[in-house]
Amino acid sequence: MNGLTRRTLLQGGTALAAAGALTGPALFDFAKAWADTAPWKAESGAKLTVMRWKRFVPSEDEAFNAIVAAFSKATGTEMNVFSESFEDVQPKASVAANTGSGLDLAWGLHTLPQLFPTKVLKMNDVADYLGKKYGGWTDAAAKTCKLGDDWLGIPIATNGGYMNYRKSATDKAGFKEFPKDFPTFLEMCKALKANNTPAGFALGHATGDANGWLHWILWGHNAWTVDQNDKVVINSPETMKALEYCKALSDTFIPGVASWNDSSNNKAFLAGELYCTLNGISIYVAEKNDPSKKELAEDTYHALHPIGPIGKPTELQLALPILAFNFTKYPNAAKAFIAFMLEKDQFEKWLQGSQGYLTQTLNAYENAPIWTADPKNTVFSQASKRTLPASGIGTVGEKAAEAIANFIVVDMFANYCTGAKDAKGSIAEAERQLKRIYR
Amino acid sequence: MADVAIAPRAGSPKSQIREATAWEQLKHNRNWLGFWFMLPAMAFLILFLAYPLGLGVWLSFTDTKIGRIGEFIGTENYEWLWGDDVFWLSVFNTVLYTAVASTIKFAVGLYLALLLNENLPLKAMLRALVLIPFIVPTVLSAIAFWWIFDSQFSIISWSLKNLGLITQNINFLGDTTWARICVIFANIWRGVPFVAITLLAGLQTVQPSLYEAATLDGASSWQRFRYITYPLLTPIIAVVMTFSVLFTFTDFQLIWVLTRGGPVNATQLMATLSYQRAIIGGQLGEGAAISTAMIPFLLAAIMISWFGLQRRKWQQGESND
Numbered sequence: 001m002n003g004l005t006r007r008t009l010l011q012g013g014t015a016l017a018a019a020g021a022l023t024g025p026a027l028f029d030f031a032k033a034w035a036d037t038a039p040w041k042a043e044s045g046a047k048l049t050v051m052r053w054k055r056f057v058p059s060e061d062e063a064f065n066a067i068v069a070a071f072s073k074a075t076g077t078e079m080n081v082f083s084e085s086f087e088d089v090q091p092k093a094s095v096a097a098n099t100g101s102g103l104d105l106a107w108g109l110h111t112l113p114q115l116f117p118t119k120v121l122k123m124n125d126v127a128d129y130l131g132k133k134y135g136g137w138t139d140a141a142a143k144t145c146k147l148g149d150d151w152l153g154i155p156i157a158t159n160g161g162y163m164n165y166r167k168s169a170t171d172k173a174g175f176k177e178f179p180k181d182f183p184t185f186l187e188m189c190k191a192l193k194a195n196n197t198p199a200g201f202a203l204g205h206a207t208g209d210a211n212g213w214l215h216w217i218l219w220g221h222n223a224w225t226v227d228q229n230d231k232v233v234i235n236s237p238e239t240m241k242a243l244e245y246c247k248a249l250s251d252t253f254i255p256g257v258a259s260w261n262d263s264s265n266n267k268a269f270l271a272g273e274l275y276c277t278l279n280g281i282s283i284y285v286a287e288k289n290d291p292s293k294k295e296l297a298e299d300t301y302h303a304l305h306p307i308g309p310i311g312k313p314t315e316l317q318l319a320l321p322i323l324a325f326n327f328t329k330y331p332n333a334a335k336a337f338i339a340f341m342l343e344k345d346q347f348e349k350w351l352q353g354s355q356g357y358l359t360q361t362l363n364a365y366e367n368a369p370i371w372t373a374d375p376k377n378t379v380f381s382q383a384s385k386r387t388l389p390a391s392g393i394g395t396v397g398e399k400a401a402e403a404i405a406n407f408i409v410v411d412m413f414a415n416y417c418t419g420a421k422d423a424k425g426s427i428a429e430a431e432r433q434l435k436r437i438y439r
Numbered sequence: 440m441a442d443v444a445i446a447p448r449a450g451s452p453k454s455q456i457r458e459a460t461a462w463e464q465l466k467h468n469r470n471w472l473g474f475w476f477m478l479p480a481m482a483f484l485i486l487f488l489a490y491p492l493g494l495g496v497w498l499s500f501t502d503t504k505i506g507r508i509g510e511f512i513g514t515e516n517y518e519w520l521w522g523d524d525v526f527w528l529s530v531f532n533t534v535l536y537t538a539v540a541s542t543i544k545f546a547v548g549l550y551l552a553l554l555l556n557e558n559l560p561l562k563a564m565l566r567a568l569v570l571i572p573f574i575v576p577t578v579l580s581a582i583a584f585w586w587i588f589d590s591q592f593s594i595i596s597w598s599l600k601n602l603g604l605i606t607q608n609i610n611f612l613g614d615t616t617w618a619r620i621c622v623i624f625a626n627i628w629r630g631v632p633f634v635a636i637t638l639l640a641g642l643q644t645v646q647p648s649l650y651e652a653a654t655l656d657g658a659s660s661w662q663r664f665r666y667i668t669y670p671l672l673t674p675i676i677a678v679v680m681t682f683s684v685l686f687t688f689t690d691f692q693l694i695w696v697l698t699r700g701g702p703v704n705a706t707q708l709m710a711t712l713s714y715q716r717a718i719i720g721g722q723l724g725e726g727a728a729i730s731t732a733m734i735p736f737l738l739a740a741i742m743i744s745w746f747g748l749q750r751r752k753w754q755q756g757e758s759n760d
Contacts, residue, residue: 091718094505115721118507204613204701256590258702259612268591398504398721406720411525411703420615420703429524436519 027066030345031074039129042075042333051092052107054083056282056357063353067346077333086207086262104328110390111144111401113153113323121324123151126335130342134362138384141361143396144319153323154338157358160317160383161212161280163303169197169275178303182220185306186249192275193252199276200253202260203414208318209262210410213278215316218242218409219392220308225403225434226394232434235427243416243423250417258418281356281380302379317387359383399437408433498727505721516728525704529712536708537687540626544683548634556642573632581696584625588612612698615705622697622706626690634679641675681744685737709733
């Protein structure tokens with residue numbers, strides 16, 4: 001503690017004292033040393049207001065808070081962190097962008113920084129620094145945050161969603177190994193339904209879950225909302241096939257999926273009523289943390305998405321980029337904080353705390369201990385590598401973000417699967433909306 | 440004479456009888472004073488009502504996105520909405536939601552008010568109890584309904600299953616028809632107390648002597664309601680129903696918590712669609728256009744009750760104002 005200067009003592013003393021207790025001296029010492037040598041020096045008297053999405057795994061939040069506290073103490077930056085539910089992060093960030101006040105940093109979902117490219121602080125130096133130090137960024141993560149050669153934000157992590165299934169049920173259905181292609185997957189879901197142990201995937205406006213699995217089905221059939229030149233190509237025979245496949249699949253689902261939000265499948269799976277779904281690792285973590293759900297935890301397994309006719313992975317994982325607004329008074333503190341979070345000493349502990357909920361976007365962390373600590377975690381280490389950006393094969397940007405935010409693909413599938421519209425009508429509606437966005 | 444009278448005024452400013460300056464007029468003139476007293480209220484209304492309304496209408500003619508100033512694009516947003524199935528579905532849903540919910544709220548509310556107007560034991564207590572759904576914050580009651588109608592954990596499905604009446608959970612919020620029924624039910628539950636208590640207040644103003652006279656004339660209870668209660672209650676019915684229709688038409692919280700407009704937009708109201716497109720989707724201009732499109736409907740609702748009220752006054756022999 002001899003390295004403390006009078007300034008850091010004065011400024012860091014009040015900030016986050018409670019959370020500071022969790023950090024331990026090691027993290028703090030590192031933070032102090034880091035702050036002294038970091039390329040970005042926090043402005044004196046800096047204050048950062050950070051909005052993040054509300055955690056699903058408590059220990060992830062604790063690890064995050066420990067990082068915040070260490071950063072705060074080491075740099076004398078006053079940190080004000082608050083969290084919002086998935087659905088509210090984007091509107092709040094948008095309002096901040098619109099009014100030019102209220103937030104310095106926003107840690108959000110999908111391609112958030114692309115929604116207001118003129119309002120963010122360019123992160124090129126931070127991305128270079130971290131990329132060089134930690135083996136480069138994964139492809140999709142980089143695309144999510146880049147506009148041309150500029151980094152609009154930093155891809156902190158990916159929230160991987162994979163197949164969560166009850167081994168006893170799939171075994172009983174006659175599938176010792178989880179299906180690797182679309183036809184077998186459909187057969188398994190039919191068998192699960194016949195055994196009264198149904199699968200279920202959200203068809204409602206579930207930002208993470210519904211967008212995730214329906215884009216996978218769409219892309220898996222080599223159907224896309226737009227092509228490489230951002231021309232709308234949703235009206236294609238491939239989309240038709242994707243709709244038919246999805247309809248057959250949804251006929252095997254547990255009732256109610258059309259009303260599901262992001263938490264519905266977690267609840268149903270934990271209640272033992274749902275036997276296969278697409279979700280982050282949060283279900284498994286909740287089972288492990290609840291002694292009464294020990295058997296459920298032992299029976300829960302994870303698998304990669306089956307591969308569609310296209311012949312390669314077409315996952316849409318939830319990117320979690322952070323951005324700093326260009327109206328922040330403390331750009332250096334903001335950059336320093338982002339860089340600090342992704343340094344090995346913090347980030348590996350954070351991954352550990354998240355228990356597999358977060359996946360690294362920097363290649364060097366692929367060997368982080370969390371992925372081998374429990375074999376059921378391993379699948380999730382692939383999330384940042386196997387995902388496509390939210391735009392599919394089109395350009396990442398505001399338009400792709402808007403298409404996702406408006407649930408265009410989700411509604412197209414839901415319209416057809418629930419019988420609200422025929423296939424042509426569902427596609428036509430999506431096409432019309434996409435054409436307006438991509439005009 | 441005229442010259443003499445005018446000359447000193449124009450000529451010497453030091454004259455004792457001088458013209459009040461403009462400033463003094465503004466200070467002391469009664470008409471201006473009235474204006475000054477109105478000013479705070481006017482400023483308040485302009486700042487918080489007229490300006491946002493005007494801004495909303497203006498935004499609807501631009502392509503403003505969140506975080507970006509838009510350009511004037513004329514009626515492009517409206518033309519786009521005109522051909523948008525989801526928008527028309529939301530108009531249909533809103534009208535259906537408002538019509539069904541308001542009608543039932545009125546019927547149930549009036550019935551409750553008539554009941555509560557009788558001499559019941561524990562009258563005060565009962566009247567207070569009726570208000571409970573109105574007092575509970577909307578979001579809280581909506582979350583409670585969300586659990587009650589949950590596709591997996593619904594208490595209704597569970598009870599019916601345990602009674603052996605059904606074998607599978609009822610798909611309350613996942614089926615388009617059920618979802619509409621559920622949101623309308625929740626809205627009625629919440630809106631009935633307002634109608635009931637206000638109508639009750641109206642009922643209490645009816646003079647008992649009228650009923651006595653009618654009873655002496657041998658009027659049946661239906662006749663007493665039809666020819667005394669109902670006509671005297673009409674003005675308050677008009678006011679209550681205007682408010683009820685306005686509240687229902689612009690409902691947002693209940694729908695957003697229960698269904699977010701789903702399944703497949705079956706419960707998407709104009710208000711929720713506006714939020715989805717403007718705030719979630721980022722297209723402020725289009726969202727504003729949807730909100731603006733609500734104005735004619737709301738004006739129509741106000742006009743109907745306004746003219747209803749006027750007719751009432753005319754019936755009572757008062758002059759129209």
